[in-house]
Amino acid sequence: MKPIERLTLLCALIAIAEACSSDKRLLGPGGSKPLAAGAAAEDSPAYGPWGTPVNLGPVVNSSYNENHPAISKDGLSLYISSSPPSPRPGGRGGADIWVSQRASIDAPWGAPVDLGPNINSAGNDGVPSLSTDGHRLYFHSTGRGGCGAADLFVSRRQDKRDDFGWEPAENLGCVVNSPFADNGPTIFEDDATGLTTLYFNSPRPGGLGDVDIYASTLQADGTFGPGVLVRELSSPSRDTRVAIRRDGLEIFLSTDRPGGVGREDIWVATRATTLDPWSPPVPLGPVVNSPYVNSGPALSFDGTELYFYSNRPGGFGGNDLYVTTRARLRGRDTAEDAGDETHQRSDGKKKEKE
DSSP states (O other): OOHHHHHHHHHHHHHHHHHHTOOOSEEOGGGOSEEOSSOOTTTSOEEOOOOOOEEOOTTTOOSSBEEEEEEOTTSOEEEEEEOTTSOOTTOSSSSEEEEEEOSBTTSOOOOOEEOOTTTOOSSOEEEEEEOTTSSEEEEEESSSOOSSSBEEEEEEOSOTTOTTOOOOOEEOOTTTSOSSBOEEEEEEEOTTTOOEEEEEEEOOTTSSSSBEEEEEEBOTTSOBOOOEEOGGGOOSSBEEEEEEOTTSSEEEEEEOOTTSSSSBEEEEEEOSSTTSOOOOOEEOOTTTOOSSBEEEEEEOTTSSEEEEEEOOTTOSSSBEEEEEEOOEEESSOHHHHTTTOOSBOOSSSOOOOO
16 A cells, blocks of 8 residues: 555544544534533532521611522622511512612622512512523512412513613413412523523422422523423422522422421432432531521522521511521632622722623
8 A cells, every 4th residue: 555545544544533432412502612411520519518697687687577589690789578477668569579789799788679660569579580691580479460379570671780770570471370379480591401491389289289399491482381390399398499509400499398407498409410300309407407497598609608588586577688608619710600790899990791
């Protein structure tokens, strides 16, 4: 065989070998970036244990009931539900959604302000959940009519820094909503699969018990599909609010199922990839949970802070907001996770990256 023939044959063999070993992983939008349904082992975050919860203090909390928090991606806006039988004064109806702001992640929280009539109604409006990009706010409401006893709504805003720029809320429709009380939405946008899932809780028939956890997938036409029972997270007991880590591999839930330490506790479940079912939930234990009510978890974008409410002794009202923290031991750093946001409210000197 001539030298040029040998070289041609060698190149052909190399090309065949590369084709046989091509990356078969799921591709991201556009097909250019390989993704996995779960993070690679070296990129998967690892965390230390949760610390002792800290009360958010008498500016955020009041002598009334503060419940179901939601924390913005940059950590500078804390959305709060204030609920009957004792909602804080200054609201518009039964339960309202409020927001507390701070100048930086090291600054104290300011006094909560009611979000106004585009979000709140004469009925009960609560359990806020922000989309990752900050342009959508999901919540439930009983004061606007619709499909059932309580429905899921969404409001949009143009400027993700404007906590008072929310447009009039829209009902998500009677495919995802039912004639029963559909409550506690939590939105999850999966970078691995491109799917958007809305978790919520409902006492609708067909579940396992009192209130169960359901999931609805965003359809190509922009509407949410029917709610599907998340069987592995539900039980014959009352299972309500969830908070999901941004990679979709860890989820926290409120439940009064047996095995906790309080009247209602926060439990956690995990999964290997976002295509897998959740593991059986386990309680966070007595460091976070107490013999009282411990409920309404909300996770920070970087996964190191868990906000919730509790009526444990030492608070300022019926239910108070608390935060517990944990250290990040492995995984991409916070700046990359947060999209290079400055974690400082804009004063004309710094802007968070769009």
